Amino acid sequence: MSVAPARASLLEVEGLVVHYDVRGAGTVVRRRETVHAVDGVNFALGTHETLGLVGESGCGKSTTGRSVLLLERPTAGRIRFEGRDLATLGRRELAGLRRRMQIVFQDPIGSLNPRHTVGQLLREPLRVHHLVPKAQQRERVQELLALVGLPADAVSRFPHEFSGGQCQRIAIARALAVEPRFLVLDEPVSALDVSIQAQILQLLTDLQNRLGLAYLFIAHDLAVVGQMSDRVAVMYLGKIVEIADRDSLYARPHHPYTQALFSAVPVPDPTRRREPTRASVTGEVPSSLAPPPGCRFHTRCPLAQERCRVEEPLLESVGAGHEVACHFAEQAVRDHPVGVSRPSTSGSR
Amino acid sequence: GGESQPTQSGAGTKNALGVKLPAGAAPAGDQYYVQPFDSTGASYKALDFYESVYSRAPLADQFTIPLVRLNRDYSIVPGAATSWEQSADLTSWTFHLRKGIMWSDGKELTAADYVETLRYSAEPKHAWDFTWFWSGVIKDYKEAVAGEVPANSIGVKQGSDKYTLVIETEGPIAYVPSACLYTTPLSAAALDKYGSGSYNINPETCVTCGPYTLTKFDPTATIVLGPNKKYTGPFKPAIDTLVGKIYAGGDMLPRFQTGQIDQIGVTPLNLKVAAKNPRTKDLHLYKNPNDFQIWYTFFDTTKAPFNNVKVRQALAHCVDRDAIIKSLLEPLATPAYGYLTPGYPFAVEEPLKPHTNYDPQKAKALLAEAGFPDGRGFPEVTFNWWANAVSNTSSVVQALTENWNKTLGVNIRLQEIDKTTFYDRMNKKPTQLTMGFVPYGMDYFDASNMLSVYKSGGRHNWDNAEYDELLAKGAAESDTTKRQDIYTQAQVLLTQDAPAVFIFHLLYGYYYAPYIKGAALGKNADGYDGIQWPGFNSTSDSLQQLHVADNVDSWPRQKPTDLQ
Amino acid sequence: MPDELNGAPLLDVRDLHVSFDLERSTVYAVQGLNLSVRPGERVGVVGESGSGKSVSAQSIMRMVPSPGRITKGEIVFAGEDVRALPESRMRQIRGARIGLIPQSPMTSLNPVLTIEAHFQEVLSAHLDMTGQDSRERTVELLRSVGIPDPATRMREYPHRLSGGQLQRVMIALAMACRPRLLIADEPTTALDVTIQAQILELFDDLVAHSNLGAILITHNLGIVAGHCDRVVVMYAGRVMETAAVLDLFARPAHPYTLGLLRCVPRLTAKRSRVFHAIPGLPPRVTELVEGCPFAPRCERATDQCRTHTPPLEEIGTGHATACWHPVAEVTEVAR
Amino acid sequence: MSLPQGSVVAGRRPARADSSFWHAAWYRYRKNRLALVSGIVAVLILLVAALAPLLAPYGYAAQDLNQSLTGPSLDHLLGTDQLGRDILSRAIYGAQTSMTIAIGAPLVGALIGIPIGIASGWFGGVADFFTQRAFEVFTMVPQVLMALLLIALFGSGVLKLLLFLGVTAWVGFARLARAQYIALRDRDFVVAARALGVPTWRIIFVHILPSAVGPMIVFFVQQIPATIFAAAGFSFLGLGVQDPLADWGKMINDGQQYLTVSLVVALLPIICIALATLTFSFAGDGLRDALDPTSR
Amino acid sequence: MIAYLARRFLTLLLVMLVTTMLIFALMHAVPGGPFDQTQQPLPAPAMANIMRKYGLDEPIWRQYLNWLWALLHGDLGIPFEQPTMTVAGLIAKAWPITLIVGACTIVLSYVGGLVMGCVAALKHNTWIDWVLTSAVSTIGVALPNYVVGFLLISIFSVKLGWLPAGGWGRPQDLILPVIAFSLYPMALMARFTRASTLEVTYADYVRMGRARGLSERRITVRYVLRTALIPLITIMGPNIPNILTGSIFIEATFALPGLGSYFTTASLHRDYPLILALVLIVAVLWGTCYILSDIAYTIVDPRVRLEGLSR
Ligand SMILES: Nc1ncnc2c1ncn2[C@@H]1O[C@H](COP(=O)(O)OP(=O)(O)OP(=O)(O)O)[C@@H](O)[C@H]1O
Numbered sequence A: 001m002s003v004a005p006a007r008a009s010l011l012e013v014e015g016l017v018v019h020y021d022v023r024g025a026g027t028v029v030r031r032r033e034t035v036h037a038v039d040g041v042n043f044a045l046g047t048h049e050t051l052g053l054v055g056e057s058g059c060g061k062s063t064t065g066r067s068v069l070l071l072e073r074p075t076a077g078r079i080r081f082e083g084r085d086l087a088t089l090g091r092r093e094l095a096g097l098r099r100r101m102q103i104v105f106q107d108p109i110g111s112l113n114p115r116h117t118v119g120q121l122l123r124e125p126l127r128v129h130h131l132v133p134k135a136q137q138r139e140r141v142q143e144l145l146a147l148v149g150l151p152a153d154a155v156s157r158f159p160h161e162f163s164g165g166q167c168q169r170i171a172i173a174r175a176l177a178v179e180p181r182f183l184v185l186d187e188p189v190s191a192l193d194v195s196i197q198a199q200i201l202q203l204l205t206d207l208q209n210r211l212g213l214a215y216l217f218i219a220h221d222l223a224v225v226g227q228m229s230d231r232v233a234v235m236y237l238g239k240i241v242e243i244a245d246r247d248s249l250y251a252r253p254h255h256p257y258t259q260a261l262f263s264a265v266p267v268p269d270p271t272r273r274r275e276p277t278r279a280s281v282t283g284e285v286p287s288s289l290a291p292p293p294g295c296r297f298h299t300r301c302p303l304a305q306e307r308c309r310v311e312e313p314l315l316e317s318v319g320a321g322h323e324v325a326c327h328f329a330e331q332a333v334r335d336h337p338v339g340v341s342r343p344s345t346s347g348s349r
Numbered sequence B: 001g002g003e004s005q006p007t008q009s010g011a012g013t014k015n016a017l018g019v020k021l022p023a024g025a026a027p028a029g030d031q032y033y034v035q036p037f038d039s040t041g042a043s044y045k046a047l048d049f050y051e052s053v054y055s056r057a058p059l060a061d062q063f064t065i066p067l068v069r070l071n072r073d074y075s076i077v078p079g080a081a082t083s084w085e086q087s088a089d090l091t092s093w094t095f096h097l098r099k100g101i102m103w104s105d106g107k108e109l110t111a112a113d114y115v116e117t118l119r120y121s122a123e124p125k126h127a128w129d130f131t132w133f134w135s136g137v138i139k140d141y142k143e144a145v146a147g148e149v150p151a152n153s154i155g156v157k158q159g160s161d162k163y164t165l166v167i168e169t170e171g172p173i174a175y176v177p178s179a180c181l182y183t184t185p186l187s188a189a190a191l192d193k194y195g196s197g198s199y200n201i202n203p204e205t206c207v208t209c210g211p212y213t214l215t216k217f218d219p220t221a222t223i224v225l226g227p228n229k230k231y232t233g234p235f236k237p238a239i240d241t242l243v244g245k246i247y248a249g250g251d252m253l254p255r256f257q258t259g260q261i262d263q264i265g266v267t268p269l270n271l272k273v274a275a276k277n278p279r280t281k282d283l284h285l286y287k288n289p290n291d292f293q294i295w296y297t298f299f300d301t302t303k304a305p306f307n308n309v310k311v312r313q314a315l316a317h318c319v320d321r322d323a324i325i326k327s328l329l330e331p332l333a334t335p336a337y338g339y340l341t342p343g344y345p346f347a348v349e350e351p352l353k354p355h356t357n358y359d360p361q362k363a364k365a366l367l368a369e370a371g372f373p374d375g376r377g378f379p380e381v382t383f384n385w386w387a388n389a390v391s392n393t394s395s396v397v398q399a400l401t402e403n404w405n406k407t408l409g410v411n412i413r414l415q416e417i418d419k420t421t422f423y424d425r426m427n428k429k430p431t432q433l434t435m436g437f438v439p440y441g442m443d444y445f446d447a448s449n450m451l452s453v454y455k456s457g458g459r460h461n462w463d464n465a466e467y468d469e470l471l472a473k474g475a476a477e478s479d480t481t482k483r484q485d486i487y488t489q490a491q492v493l494l495t496q497d498a499p500a501v502f503i504f505h506l507l508y509g510y511y512y513a514p515y516i517k518g519a520a521l522g523k524n525a526d527g528y529d530g531i532q533w534p535g536f537n538s539t540s541d542s543l544q545q546l547h548v549a550d551n552v553d554s555w556p557r558q559k560p561t562d563l564q
Numbered sequence C: 001m002p003d004e005l006n007g008a009p010l011l012d013v014r015d016l017h018v019s020f021d022l023e024r025s026t027v028y029a030v031q032g033l034n035l036s037v038r039p040g041e042r043v044g045v046v047g048e049s050g051s052g053k054s055v056s057a058q059s060i061m062r063m064v065p066s067p068g069r070i071t072k073g074e075i076v077f078a079g080e081d082v083r084a085l086p087e088s089r090m091r092q093i094r095g096a097r098i099g100l101i102p103q104s105p106m107t108s109l110n111p112v113l114t115i116e117a118h119f120q121e122v123l124s125a126h127l128d129m130t131g132q133d134s135r136e137r138t139v140e141l142l143r144s145v146g147i148p149d150p151a152t153r154m155r156e157y158p159h160r161l162s163g164g165q166l167q168r169v170m171i172a173l174a175m176a177c178r179p180r181l182l183i184a185d186e187p188t189t190a191l192d193v194t195i196q197a198q199i200l201e202l203f204d205d206l207v208a209h210s211n212l213g214a215i216l217i218t219h220n221l222g223i224v225a226g227h228c229d230r231v232v233v234m235y236a237g238r239v240m241e242t243a244a245v246l247d248l249f250a251r252p253a254h255p256y257t258l259g260l261l262r263c264v265p266r267l268t269a270k271r272s273r274v275f276h277a278i279p280g281l282p283p284r285v286t287e288l289v290e291g292c293p294f295a296p297r298c299e300r301a302t303d304q305c306r307t308h309t310p311p312l313e314e315i316g317t318g319h320a321t322a323c324w325h326p327v328a329e330v331t332e333v334a335r
Numbered sequence D: 001m002s003l004p005q006g007s008v009v010a011g012r013r014p015a016r017a018d019s020s021f022w023h024a025a026w027y028r029y030r031k032n033r034l035a036l037v038s039g040i041v042a043v044l045i046l047l048v049a050a051l052a053p054l055l056a057p058y059g060y061a062a063q064d065l066n067q068s069l070t071g072p073s074l075d076h077l078l079g080t081d082q083l084g085r086d087i088l089s090r091a092i093y094g095a096q097t098s099m100t101i102a103i104g105a106p107l108v109g110a111l112i113g114i115p116i117g118i119a120s121g122w123f124g125g126v127a128d129f130f131t132q133r134a135f136e137v138f139t140m141v142p143q144v145l146m147a148l149l150l151i152a153l154f155g156s157g158v159l160k161l162l163l164f165l166g167v168t169a170w171v172g173f174a175r176l177a178r179a180q181y182i183a184l185r186d187r188d189f190v191v192a193a194r195a196l197g198v199p200t201w202r203i204i205f206v207h208i209l210p211s212a213v214g215p216m217i218v219f220f221v222q223q224i225p226a227t228i229f230a231a232a233g234f235s236f237l238g239l240g241v242q243d244p245l246a247d248w249g250k251m252i253n254d255g256q257q258y259l260t261v262s263l264v265v266a267l268l269p270i271i272c273i274a275l276a277t278l279t280f281s282f283a284g285d286g287l288r289d290a291l292d293p294t295s296r
Numbered sequence E: 001m002i003a004y005l006a007r008r009f010l011t012l013l014l015v016m017l018v019t020t021m022l023i024f025a026l027m028h029a030v031p032g033g034p035f036d037q038t039q040q041p042l043p044a045p046a047m048a049n050i051m052r053k054y055g056l057d058e059p060i061w062r063q064y065l066n067w068l069w070a071l072l073h074g075d076l077g078i079p080f081e082q083p084t085m086t087v088a089g090l091i092a093k094a095w096p097i098t099l100i101v102g103a104c105t106i107v108l109s110y111v112g113g114l115v116m117g118c119v120a121a122l123k124h125n126t127w128i129d130w131v132l133t134s135a136v137s138t139i140g141v142a143l144p145n146y147v148v149g150f151l152l153i154s155i156f157s158v159k160l161g162w163l164p165a166g167g168w169g170r171p172q173d174l175i176l177p178v179i180a181f182s183l184y185p186m187a188l189m190a191r192f193t194r195a196s197t198l199e200v201t202y203a204d205y206v207r208m209g210r211a212r213g214l215s216e217r218r219i220t221v222r223y224v225l226r227t228a229l230i231p232l233i234t235i236m237g238p239n240i241p242n243i244l245t246g247s248i249f250i251e252a253t254f255a256l257p258g259l260g261s262y263f264t265t266a267s268l269h270r271d272y273p274l275i276l277a278l279v280l281i282v283a284v285l286w287g288t289c290y291i292l293s294d295i296a297y298t299i300v301d302p303r304v305r306l307e308g309l310s311r
């Protein structure tokens, strides 16, 4: 599959920074500290396109997703949606905007109000945006339920009466109720079982095909992301370390961290047991309270040099639509070509 | 703690004051007397009348001797003064003091002590709280209080020698000797040394010329007076130690029943409870009128509907005193038809009854005459009261109100308020209460005292020239029968015009632990028993007539920790 | 490891039934589990959420929470009949002879005790080890699971450690008394892939070096493929299939196993945007039904499947399945 | 395209067309036998309170001084008090007064406190700082002093007492509401509502309130006996319910000393309060559970 | 720590300043003054003398400033109720009594309630649970402490003669008041303990503790109780100032010369200096308890940081 030609951008994010002020650790003595949740993120997304966002837990994926919808106030940066800078919008315009961009959360049950029935949950967006006259709301709710493959009698039940997969369907139905053009999918399947996961992913794919939605697809399962995305961005500690078209990235991951991610994915094939490789990283993710200077990955990077400790690498193009932030990207690919859909092994056997 | 049950008798032995204990008395070590005091609503600032009257702590007025004292029949008997006479022009009184009464600091009690004390009382800086008592009595006293003349120019002087005291009066005033019950002097020397009378609340600086001296002063818990071993005076008691237990409220009865206190003033409810207890059920109940307290309902006679005398009379005739007393107060009250309790000087009862007897028909008729037939058109009136357990006020006012409302069809609503607010609003000029339930007790044993409450410009706003005139006449009259006549007229007038409805005269009920014995508890001329007003202190002779007997039976007397 | 077992399995579970008596219904969480573990063997238990994996593990330690109870079956651990043991003996087994690594390390440590205190507790309870001894052993254990600077880190409270570190602590804690059987109940679900890989490597090392028997509960087939010797596939409280790992992936016999394998997204697969899913949902296990529990979702189901419960039957060496119509060939598995 | 049809999770009850949160809550409440019985008794108490004039054999003030403190008889089923008033009637009228205050005052407190607490919990920042200081100021002002002033200014009566106790009870509600909203405001379902563009007021009241209301109900129920005794405490100081109106707390005050004289006078109001406390707290617990769809 | 304490202290000061101003205005607005007499109102000149003597003739703001100034010099004034003592002296004398009774009450009621709540939770859904939670805690809540006090005295003092009917100074004087005072907090404590214990009984880490073969006793004490304590600190902590300032009912009934009564009587007597001092006491106690329970919280629950995350 080739890279889709660059379409008119639906969403552009430039230099997004989100910091949280927290009171520092320590039982009684504390200083004010700052969590560098997102630290300068750029990407763009067109209609009918999916951008996958991967990275370890806590690297700022959700924060990115939320701030794109202005659910978190960005500390800095510009977000343009349909060509308009969100920061300039008034309250009313913002409310209108919510009709066109929606989010599906990681925790399917937690994102549904436990005290509301499914009927109430799905009517809520209709009511808030006056989308459908009252008389037809019930009908529309049924439509939505059918759309995500839920039975009609679900309306009178509460979220906890459903399984995780069903809750995720409800959440998706609710997001779709406002007929958005853009959906942030914040780890929509991480909490689900493989068999259910496939159902949801299929649903999302079908919906995109039918409705032409754009997705910001957040996950950390590279296999899933590989199936869903047109482009993929890899985040580490609040920064995008690599962003590329899906095939390019999967064929030739440049950043040592991306490589580590690939080699850590368990392969459901006992015949292909992985030998411990140099690319499997050790150590823990540093705290986002005090990100390391220079390259943020240098504390765990097998290639780290003195330069990495002091100089922060910037995203640089290494090929068509493929950008990496690593001083030794070339060397990394040369030494350790870990890509998974290399031409030699790609395709089914 | 622990129970002490003396086995041997103390008869014939001497106590710490050197008094030979009478037959049947307990040993000297048990000659103490524990009295309870409720400190709620009180402020304990002094132990001396002339330091403060309303903020006197329990067991006050034991350190000095007034000019005159009262016996249990309320008769004036010599105190520090052995005799007294009015001057020929009736403008002054002369008192002759006993010789040889010594202060504990070694000085002798003389006229100077009285003079300095009274001058001190008039001093504006001292801000004594009882100045009204001598105002208009002692010459120039009022002016001194207002700061118009120096305090030492008031009409109290040493007479021909240091044992003679002269009190010059504003005019001819007959009752000065009675009033002189309130002459418990401070020591002139101590006053000079300490600048105020509070030297007496410190055991170290206490100067006394009475049989007791201060051993402990803790106004939040206990006050103890021990024997004044230097006492040279004539009034030596068998009980040489007094303990005042101070309680911030709470039920006194269990304290009495468990032997923590030797005496208790009972409420009507206490009696009912005590009757169920094997220890107290057969105990003799002592009763006396003490300060002759009258409980009455007053009206704001300047405002409708109570500016109409017929309305007031209607209410007055609609009080079933007998029923109220029988079920709520018995035996601690007698029905009141007038201001003065029978037994109080010049009190009458029969002439008043026709004007205020229980007669619902008449009451209804009067109300109709007043323009409110069956209560129609009668405005809603608030009847204010404050709670008092001794007079069972909450029940009494409810009984009154219900009867008025039911019989007369009027609309009287009860409102309880706290005592301070109550009096603040009642005493405002003009008063802020249309109707309220209050007591009044005497300050001194003469009709002029109690009756003056209804003088124009007095406590209430009932202004009646005729009444004022009668009182003025009565005060100046020294002939007893004539005075009686005048005061009878005044009482009839007061009851008839009904600025107040008089409900009951309070009788104070006391239990004494069975080992408290002595003549002081016996019946007086009026048939009342128990320690009579003014109580167990230097202004009364009951002091010498009480002792602790050894027949403690099974009573669990607990010696206070302070004495152990 | 001294082998007083004489070749018998370390753990042998036969026909285990566990049910929960709720107010208005009964949950038949485990309906005839057969499982055996030999020393040095890693047995993977897979199955969807709710298929009875955790309850099985709890039964082995005799820790089924009330109102659950073991209604039938036999659990023999190191020659002892677990169901018949007195509680005091059971306490000696738990923690000392069977170690448990739970799913969520964050909620599985007492938040008000330091890491060290947790170790102290177990060491003194089972090995009578106190004071300096216990401290040294704790340091040693923590070092062995790769906690840097263990002597200071052990004074920390659980919330001060990252998820990966906590899971290492949990492993060290499970290993503290040198157990013979290690049960890991979804030990990495809460963790990142990179950390997950580290933890699983650690797990492999431990089993290899200490000749432990291990049960690895998961629903990630990738993990099973990489870290187990044998697999038990559970569905609705029953064993659907059990086989050596290579066997199972090469020749899945049960349609459910097959379906499960097809569901797993593969990193190496081309982007097809078609997701294989097993249609429908797992059944509620609130009633005992005759017939194969997978039948309603199975495209191969026949009437026989719906009315008669298939027994678990050997179809090859160490390969058994409970299916009337086992899958014969492997063409369908997409690799 | 084939969307997999999820089979319905086997429900605990047959689905009704479109039952709401409240329907479901009522259903769950009915299932809780203890709560149901308590609820019925609680309603009975309230009914007795409301219908006191119809139920009581005598008026609350009707007295007969000649029948003071009689034991139970046919005329007076539970006997009479000191003023010869029928105790049963007074207990019945007492229900009216006590329930009015005990429910009214927390209600007023809740109406004042909950919005303030919500505001400070939801908005935080400066508003929160000042409301918290306000809580503190309020806890430090002696109640008696306030009561004295208010009664001097406005007089006393059931309604005024109710208002006064309510006004002083707001702090508890505000604290509780604040804590609840702080705990809930960052939950995913709230963020989800924001993402949908749900207006703030609707998030606060429609989305969060149902989750926050449980502890408030329990607190409310706890306030019932507390309020009765607070009112009784004021009666002790003469600042409470005015005679001759009957009120349980006041009846306890008046009756406690009669324990040895007339057991009924002392015990009846205590029994009434205990019963009310018990039933209301069970009913409250049941209500809290019923309002939580996830509870079993 | 220092910074935290300083901040708390400063806000406390602010609150105290506002509160005392408010109190000043309030108490002067209440009708009646400290020196009003009941029998007869004092004549104006006499009253004027008294007001001048106590500085009550000055405008209120002046009086406030005077008071504040004196306070800064450590002078709380003279209580009108006990003019022979200083306010500070009165408090120094009365408060220890209240504190002792309060401390015993806290120990008895908290420990008793804790045990009861725990037992109830551990015997969840048995008759023991029912008796402990419903019966005992309802009685505790439905019986006001003055009724309890009256009952205790009637039985143990008057009837049986075992214990004193009030008083202060001997150890046995403590028994009845503490019991009477404890009942209500004990009932509350039992309720809360039960609830929070039940909550943690089923927590993951408790199950894990069992899975490590720890004894039930250890589980109960170190796992269940320790964590169950955490919510209790926030719930029962704020109750401590109430208990440590005593109760007029308990003190009156048991003749304890403590501080509790003054909270009521000072208002009833318009004892301005005392009212203000008591308000200060409450404020300081409150502030201290708040800080202490915050700190206790961080000690018992190492996860907690003071003031948490701010957003
Ligand atoms: N409200 C907040 N206050 C303070 N810190 C926060 C807040 N929300 C997130 N963070 C921190 O910001 C960082 C990024 O968080 P984020 O939730 O975006 O990560 P994530 O990549 O989505 O992780 P996960 O995969 O676990 O969902 C983390 O370190 C997190 O602790």
Ligand SMILES: Nc1ncnc2c1ncn2[C@@H]1O[C@H](COP(=O)(O)OP(=O)(O)OP(=O)(O)O)[C@@H](O)[C@H]1O
Pocket (backbone or CB within 6 Å): C020, C027, C028, C029, C047, C048, C049, C050, C051, C052, C053, C054, C055, C056, C065, C066, C067, C068, C219, C285
């Ligand atoms: N305490 C309990 N009370 C009632 N039912 C329970 C209880 N614990 C487990 N169950 C039920 O037993 C069945 C098996 O649960 P179990 O926890 O073993 O599933 P699992 O396979 O471990 O799932 P997961 O992958 O979600 O952990 C489920 O249907 C569950 O609802």
Ligand SMILES: [Mg+2]
Pocket (backbone or CB within 6 Å): A061, A062, A063, A106, A186, A187
């Ligand atoms: Mg996230």
Ligand SMILES: [Mg+2]
Pocket (backbone or CB within 6 Å): C053, C054, C055, C185, C186
């Ligand atoms: Mg599980």
